[in-house]
Amino acid sequence: MENPFGFQVKPEIKNGGEFVYIECTPAEHLQGWANILHGGILSTLLDEAITYVGISTFNQPAVTAQLEVRFRNPAPTCVKLHVCAERIKVSKRLVEAKAAVTLGDGTLIATGTGKVMPVSESFAPKSP
Numbered sequence: 001m002e003n004p005f006g007f008q009v010k011p012e013i014k015n016g017g018e019f020v021y022i023e024c025t026p027a028e029h030l031q032g033w034a035n036i037l038h039g040g041i042l043s044t045l046l047d048e049a050i051t052y053v054g055i056s057t058f059n060q061p062a063v064t065a066q067l068e069v070r071f072r073n074p075a076p077t078c079v080k081l082h083v084c085a086e087r088i089k090v091s092k093r094l095v096e097a098k099a100a101v102t103l104g105d106g107t108l109i110a111t112g113t114g115k116v117m118p119v120s121e122s123f124a125p126k127s128p
């Protein structure tokens with residue numbers, strides 16, 4: 001389903017999902033407080049990149065089964081963020097990946113690790 005409210009990221013996927021890179025400039029209304037980007041948004045960006053590692057590795061739909069995030073430095077809003085994810089481990093039903101969000105000057109904003117599991121095309125829950 002198209003989601004006009006999504007981040008509309010265009011992932012760069014290398015080596016069959018071993019590496020994923022996305023860029024995103026979160027808008028001002030996504031601040032938590034004091035012009036600091038909300039941690040949930042940073043988690044979402046890490047999640048997106050890690051999920052694309054899983055989707056590209058399995059070459060089928062996949063969802064996040066686990067996500068752990070560490071917030072290292074505050075990020076401003078309205079600034080381009082760089083998100084790099086890298087595959088760590090692959091097993092039959094699980095891909096593990098790590099990811100980092102950085103600013104253009106290299107400042108480390110957040111890091112995360114996640115586990116992604118493949119699902120069938122009919123996975124999505126039905127609307128009530």
Ligand SMILES: CCCCCCCC(=O)SCCNC(=O)CCNC(=O)[C@H](O)C(C)(C)COP(=O)(O)OP(=O)(O)OC[C@H]1O[C@@H](n2cnc3c(N)ncnc32)[C@H](O)[C@@H]1OP(=O)(O)O
Pocket residue numbers: 047048051052062063064065066093094115117119
């Ligand atoms: C375009 C894309 C960009 C979008 C990016 C956003 C991605 C998302 O946000 S996806 C949405 C958030 N995620 C979800 O909604 C997923 C919800 N969870 C689920 O649907 C299920 O729990 C699912 C599919 C992950 C796994 O379910 P299921 O296949 O039934 O497995 P389950 O019975 O829980 O576990 C079976 C085995 O898998 C393994 N396993 C499951 N989860 C984990 C885990 N987190 N870590 C390690 N092993 C695990 C274990 O071996 C487990 O066996 P046991 O329970 O005995 O340890």
